[in-house]
Amino acid sequence: MGEKTHYDVIVIGGGVVGTAVLRTLSRYQLKAALLEKHAEVGWGATKANSGIVHAGFHNKPGSWMAKLCVAGNQMYDQLCDELDVPFLRNGLMMVARTQEEEEILQQFYQQGLANGVPGMEILDGDAARRLEPNLAEEITLVLRASTGGIVAPFELAAAMAENAAANGADVYTEVEVAGISHGDDGFTITSKDGGTWKATYIVNSAGLFSDDLARMCGLDVPSLIPRKGEEYILDQRVGNLVRHTIFPVPTPKSKGILVIPTAEGNLMIGPTALEMPYKDELSTTAEGLDEILSFTQRLVPKISRRDIIASFAGIRSGSPTGDFIFETSHEGKAVHLLGIESPGLTAAPAIAEHAAEMLAEGGLSLIEKPDFNPRRPKVIRFKQLSDEEKEEVIKENPLYAHVVCRCETITEGEIVDAVRRGARTVDGVKFRTRAGMGRCQGGFCTPYVVKILARELGVSPLEITKRGKGSELLTAEAKSFLKGGETNA
Amino acid sequence: MLNTHYTDVAIIGGGPAGLAAALAARRAGAEHVTVLERNHELGGILQQCIHNGFGLHRFKEELTGPEYAYRFIPQVEADPKIHVYLNTMVLSLSPEKEMTAVHPVHGLINLKAKSVILAMGCRERTRGALSIPGTRPAGVYTAGTAQRFVNMDGFMPGKRVVILGSGDIGLIMARRFTMEGAKVEAVVEIMPYPAGLARNIAQCLEDFDIPLYLNSTVTKIHGKDRVEGVTISQVDDNWCPIPGTERYIPCDTLLLSVGLIPENELSQEAEVPLDPRTGGPIVDESRETLVSGIFACGNVLHVHDLVDYVSEEAEIAGEAAARYALKQTADGVVNGKNGMGGQFTIKPGDGIRYVLPQRVTQGAEVDLYMRVTQPMDAITLSLSGVTLARKRQVRPSEMLKIKLKAQHWDSLLEDGKAQGRELCLAAEPRL
Numbered sequence: 001m002g003e004k005t006h007y008d009v010i011v012i013g014g015g016v017v018g019t020a021v022l023r024t025l026s027r028y029q030l031k032a033a034l035l036e037k038h039a040e041v042g043w044g045a046t047k048a049n050s051g052i053v054h055a056g057f058h059n060k061p062g063s064w065m066a067k068l069c070v071a072g073n074q075m076y077d078q079l080c081d082e083l084d085v086p087f088l089r090n091g092l093m094m095v096a097r098t099q100e101e102e103e104i105l106q107q108f109y110q111q112g113l114a115n116g117v118p119g120m121e122i123l124d125g126d127a128a129r130r131l132e133p134n135l136a137e138e139i140t141l142v143l144r145a146s147t148g149g150i151v152a153p154f155e156l157a158a159a160m161a162e163n164a165a166a167n168g169a170d171v172y173t174e175v176e177v178a179g180i181s182h183g184d185d186g187f188t189i190t191s192k193d194g195g196t197w198k199a200t201y202i203v204n205s206a207g208l209f210s211d212d213l214a215r216m217c218g219l220d221v222p223s224l225i226p227r228k229g230e231e232y233i234l235d236q237r238v239g240n241l242v243r244h245t246i247f248p249v250p251t252p253k254s255k256g257i258l259v260i261p262t263a264e265g266n267l268m269i270g271p272t273a274l275e276m277p278y279k280d281e282l283s284t285t286a287e288g289l290d291e292i293l294s295f296t297q298r299l300v301p302k303i304s305r306r307d308i309i310a311s312f313a314g315i316r317s318g319s320p321t322g323d324f325i326f327e328t329s330h331e332g333k334a335v336h337l338l339g340i341e342s343p344g345l346t347a348a349p350a351i352a353e354h355a356a357e358m359l360a361e362g363g364l365s366l367i368e369k370p371d372f373n374p375r376r377p378k379v380i381r382f383k384q385l386s387d388e389e390k391e392e393v394i395k396e397n398p399l400y401a402h403v404v405c406r407c408e409t410i411t412e413g414e415i416v417d418a419v420r421r422g423a424r425t426v427d428g429v430k431f432r433t434r435a436g437m438g439r440c441q442g443g444f445c446t447p448y449v450v451k452i453l454a455r456e457l458g459v460s461p462l463e464i465t466k467r468g469k470g471s472e473l474l475t476a477e478a479k480s481f482l483k484g485g486e487t488n489a
Numbered sequence: 490m491l492n493t494h495y496t497d498v499a500i501i502g503g504g505p506a507g508l509a510a511a512l513a514a515r516r517a518g519a520e521h522v523t524v525l526e527r528n529h530e531l532g533g534i535l536q537q538c539i540h541n542g543f544g545l546h547r548f549k550e551e552l553t554g555p556e557y558a559y560r561f562i563p564q565v566e567a568d569p570k571i572h573v574y575l576n577t578m579v580l581s582l583s584p585e586k587e588m589t590a591v592h593p594v595h596g597l598i599n600l601k602a603k604s605v606i607l608a609m610g611c612r613e614r615t616r617g618a619l620s621i622p623g624t625r626p627a628g629v630y631t632a633g634t635a636q637r638f639v640n641m642d643g644f645m646p647g648k649r650v651v652i653l654g655s656g657d658i659g660l661i662m663a664r665r666f667t668m669e670g671a672k673v674e675a676v677v678e679i680m681p682y683p684a685g686l687a688r689n690i691a692q693c694l695e696d697f698d699i700p701l702y703l704n705s706t707v708t709k710i711h712g713k714d715r716v717e718g719v720t721i722s723q724v725d726d727n728w729c730p731i732p733g734t735e736r737y738i739p740c741d742t743l744l745l746s747v748g749l750i751p752e753n754e755l756s757q758e759a760e761v762p763l764d765p766r767t768g769g770p771i772v773d774e775s776r777e778t779l780v781s782g783i784f785a786c787g788n789v790l791h792v793h794d795l796v797d798y799v800s801e802e803a804e805i806a807g808e809a810a811a812r813y814a815l816k817q818t819a820d821g822v823v824n825g826k827n828g829m830g831g832q833f834t835i836k837p838g839d840g841i842r843y844v845l846p847q848r849v850t851q852g853a854e855v856d857l858y859m860r861v862t863q864p865m866d867a868i869t870l871s872l873s874g875v876t877l878a879r880k881r882q883v884r885p886s887e888m889l890k891i892k893l894k895a896q897h898w899d900s901l902l903e904d905g906k907a908q909g910r911e912l913c914l915a916a917e918p919r920l
Contacts, residue, residue: 443612471714
């Protein structure tokens with residue numbers, strides 16, 4: 001494995017930051033590539049991100065976080081329009097229940113003003129409940145920011161990678177970087193399975209593992225703090241309990257446990273914030289769920305354990321300084337983006353611009369491509385079409401008449417399209433199309449999705465995985481345990 | 490605008506309920522019956538149930554699932570007045586009985602029916618609904634999904650299996666996996682008694698020496714990419730895991746057989762009120778819901794343990810839906826009583842989890858179907874104080890069927906026990 005191409009820039013880590021950097025670089029006349037260790041992009045912290053596009057009042061004035069969050073927020077309308085990614089400015093509310101919390105809330109309002117956050121207002125409890133009738137009676141004061149939004153983080157990362165690839169960038173998945181060396185011919189990157197890649201510049205956007213990578217480049221950086229968050233998804237039936245994203249008044253460690261509408265119409269509750277000794281411990285816990293329920297029910301009392309349909313956990317790359325950390329090594333030829341925790345998703349498009357500027361300072365020449373196409377071909381989302389539009393797409397491709405995922409009304413046409421855009425796994429299909437994300441959680445559609453993937457990729461269903469090597473869904477052909485004379489019965 | 494098609498009786502779902510309802514509707518005189526089935530074949534879940542044991546009550550034979558289905562399918566297919574649309578998903582349904590469906594050749598279909606029969610079946614409860622802590626590796630399947638992989642697609646989803654929940658599909662799959670050469674390590678049930686039929690406990694577990702752990706549950710799933718094991722724990726009377734009782738069982742697969750949920754998303758779109766106890770619509774003895782002209786039968790109405798009872802129930806609904814359609818004039822007005830009798834409400838009392846139908850017409854001689862809340866040796870079933878029947882060895886997994894007779898009505902009405910038009914069905918233990 002490996003590549004003969006000598007790239008101008010290799011981006012290591014295909015989360016929302018890495019894919020944003022790759023897409024930004026694909027605007028210019030240079031050869032860029034992305035290395036991602038998972039089977040698909042967006043599968044690290046991005047996949048488990050809450051999807052909130054923050055307004056920018058949470059962060060200290062003058063910090064990178066404040067600057068790039070406010071800047072990133074303003075880039076989202078155009079970005080999501082170009083890439084056809086669901087994005088909604090649903091607004092967000094920080095709510096206070098006590099006098100003490102009210103005072104803290106006022107400080108956040110002042111901080112937001114200092115950061116240049118537009119569209120903020122302070123509401124009393126009753127005024128807030130007129131907008132959000134399911135807010136708890138005990139809530140007395142609310143800071144509302146109309147610029148807050150929600151986006152599907154995985155879809156955004158996948159869309160940025162797809163668009164970058166359409167503009168000439170290369171995306172390599174299942175490549176885990178094991179070593180980085182630098183010589184006369186630039187950087188040589190070796191992967192765990194023995195491949196090599198060569199580049200003149202590198203960008204380290206390896207998320208939780210970016211400190212390890214920075215050290216491979218000889219930088220003395222403090223260790224990132226893995227901070228696990230559990231989240232729980234509620235049935236769409238209760239998707240309308242709130243429209244705004246609801247925040248408590250935060251603690252020094254995290255923004256607190258929230259009630260989050262998603263771009264897909266479900267509510268999500270979470271996340272917890274637990275510092276972890278490991279970087280890959282993604283289990284959910286009974287304690288986490290209890291904590292989330294007790295906190296969020298204080299914000300929105302109608303939230304119920306009964307409505308939970310799924311859970312997941314992710315790990316933030318907690319910054320030891322409390323701010324994003326931008327470093328360079330090798331005389332500016334390696335750019336390191338570390339500690340990109342919340343508001344990292346919001347800031348990602350602005351971080352990408354900043355990373356490009358840092359590369360330019362290191363000598364990379366950025367000349368715009370005349371034929372850069374910022375638009376990704378539109379994704380057909382069958383359920384959202386009008387009857388006339390449905391008729392039309394079925395006429396063109398009858399696969400759009402075969403509903404595979406009945407809970408979310410996802411058709412075979414959409415699944416085939418997702419595979420053609422880069423989905424390789426059941427989870428890849430799920431996160432791109434929502435097939436299997438509904439109330440039956442793939443009970444009905446998984447066997448069909450496996451079949452479609454196998455057919456489209458030209459492989460046996462036995463090779464289809466949930467999310468990359470080692471997570472095969474099927475073990476053997478029926479009867480094969482008996483044929484070998486090998487039986488446990 | 491889409492062309493609108495018209496039919497007398499539209500049946501949503503071509504599984505056992507839809508098939509029996511279609512034939513019954515025709516027998517009752519419906520001239521134009523339409524069956525909308527999302528799969529590529531009729532028969533519903535029966536097609537993947539290749540074990541036997543179906544039809545003991547109805548046909549006095551032990552049939553496999555597909556065999557049972559084929560007692561109905563040829564008749565449906567042979568009847569030129571039953572129009573079957575396969576690969577057809579109903580996308581919407583209105584209280585006015587208008588629906589939009591999608592078909593690979595016809596595209597979008599707009600269909601208006603004089604009466605509608607809901608026969609969409611049910612789905613399995615998932616891990617998410619249980620919030621089992623741990624990682625999210627490959628290898629966690631509902632029992633029915635595993636059944637489909639093995640029986641329809643010809644693939645084994647795993648080799649070393651733990652099954653959570655002792656529902657019937659899980660028990661059947663324990664046997665199936667064992668016969669395929671896989672090892673079933675344990676069946677784990679949170680309740681003090683099994684959820685499935687007694688005959689399945691005997692034939693699927695005991696005959697194969699598969700251990701059943703009662704009062705126990707899976708408290709953690711292990712494994713990063715694929716399941717590597719599960720932790721099981723004993724639970725106390727409140728179903729809370731008891732610390733110190735944890736036990737790790739290595740396995741590559743966890744099957745869930747933890748209950749079925751009637752699939753009523755379309756029903757709710759048509760504003761059909763549901764009974765929180767069954768998860769299905771509230772119906773009267775003709776299986777008409779509270780929305781006039783919309784009927785329901787099979788697992789969409791309540792989860793059955795025997796398909797024989799599904800067919801029986803579907804025939805009631807099919808016949809009533811046909812009668813409703815025949816009474817309707819061209820401008821949609823129903824002549825006479827609109828079918829919705831049910832002046833009396835039947836509520837479950839002590840010892841009863843649910844009873845169906847929930848509404849009955851005064852004087853109607855009807856079969857009542859019910860489940861008890863826990864296993865009991867001997868009970869007296871009474872309706873607002875009037876004794877209906879005595880039963881022995883009752884358990885929640887086995888649905889009971891009791892006839893409400895004229896003499897019971899006499900006692901209820903004479904003694905003024907039916908005041909407020911609310912009747913209460915109770916199961917009292919006796920010695």
